[in-house]
Amino acid sequence: NAGVTQTPKFQVLKTGQSMTLQCAQDMNHEYMSWYRQDPGMGLRLIHYSVGAGITDQGEVPNGYNVSRSTTEDFPLRLLSAAPSQTSVYFCASSKLLQGEAFFGQGTRLTVV
Amino acid sequence: GENVEQHPSTLSVQEGDSAVIKCTYSDSASNYFPWYKQELGKRPQLIIDIRSNVGEKKDQRIAVTLNKTAKHFSLHITETQPEDSAVYFCAAVAGAAGNKLTFGGGTRVLVKP
Numbered sequence: 100n101a102g103v104t105q106t107p108k109f110q111v112l113k114t115g116q117s118m119t120l121q122c123a124q125d126m127n128h129e130y131m132s133w134y135r136q137d138p139g140m141g142l143r144l145i146h147y148s149v150g151a152g153i154t155d156q157g158e159v160p161n162g163y164n165v166s167r168s169t170t171e172d173f174p175l176r177l178l179s180a181a182p183s184q185t186s187v188y189f190c191a192s193s194k195l196l197q198g199e200a201f202f203g204q205g206t207r208l209t210v211v
Numbered sequence: 212g213e214n215v216e217q218h219p220s221t222l223s224v225q226e227g228d229s230a231v232i233k234c235t236y237s238d239s240a241s242n243y244f245p246w247y248k249q250e251l252g253k254r255p256q257l258i259i260d261i262r263s264n265v266g267e268k269k270d271q272r273i274a275v276t277l278n279k280t281a282k283h284f285s286l287h288i289t290e291t292q293p294e295d296s297a298v299y300f301c302a303a304v305a306g307a308a309g310n311k312l313t314f315g316g317g318t319r320v321l322v323k324p
Contacts, residue, residue: 132312139220141300141316142255157311158212189254197243197262197304200312202254 101125105190105203112180112210120175120206122190130193131173132200135159135186142189148173149196180210213238213305217315225323230288232318234301237282243304244277244284249317250297258299259286291322 106121124131132147134157144157148167162184164176173192177184190203214237224230236244245260261268261275261284268275272291277284288295301315 134314139316141217142314144311144313147311158313196312199245199257199260200247200255202256204254 103190103192103201103203105188105206107206108204110206110208112177112208114180114182114210116180118177118180120177120188120190120208122173122175122203123171124173124192124201125171126192126194126201127170128192128194128201129170130196130200131167132157132191133163133165133173133175134189134191135184136189136205137186145175145188177208182210184208185210213241213303213311213313215301215303215313215315217301217318219318220316221319221321223321223323224291226291226293228291230291230295230320230322232286232299232301232320233283234285234303234315235281235283236303236313238303238305239279239282241282241303241305244275245302245312246273246275246286247300247302247314248297249300255300288320291320293322293324296320296322 103124129150133145134142143159146165148154188206191200193200217234242263247255248258249255272289274287298317298319300317
């Protein structure tokens, strides 16, 4: 049982480049979400999904896109990377919103 | 939307002492309050949670209390051990906002042996 798998683990981008952070879960969870973690600022919600085909914005959605074509996968796309997007990104899934969220191992992204 | 504030941002305690972390939330419709622990370089993991119909919940050395009227909840760790050193996050699910889990800013706890 792999849980929540994120790839890549580390990534360096140049300003203006685009990329996709991958997130997959094998627990058949309906709820999936993306957070960014910056020093001293906790975990801030970027986008979330309550099921396949349904996504919505979180607290800091600008510069990011998501889609949910299957229950298992929830990729996060950076459209045009900026230094302000340097952060650690976590994907999470849960069976119920009011239940335990399982996090991926995180992606450390640096934009230069 | 929901706003969760967490205090203190850092907490240093002597091994064996107790640690208390406090959080306040803004949305009176919030009904689920989990606590996550994040060790250095690791992912956050749930350690305890409480629902709005319960005032207190305990699990061995950790306990959480909820005051719905005042809109605050607290994490209590007793008999702290070095392995309790980590960053702790409180969170709330805003019932009125529907489907969002909002985190506090985190508390870095250091247990000194």
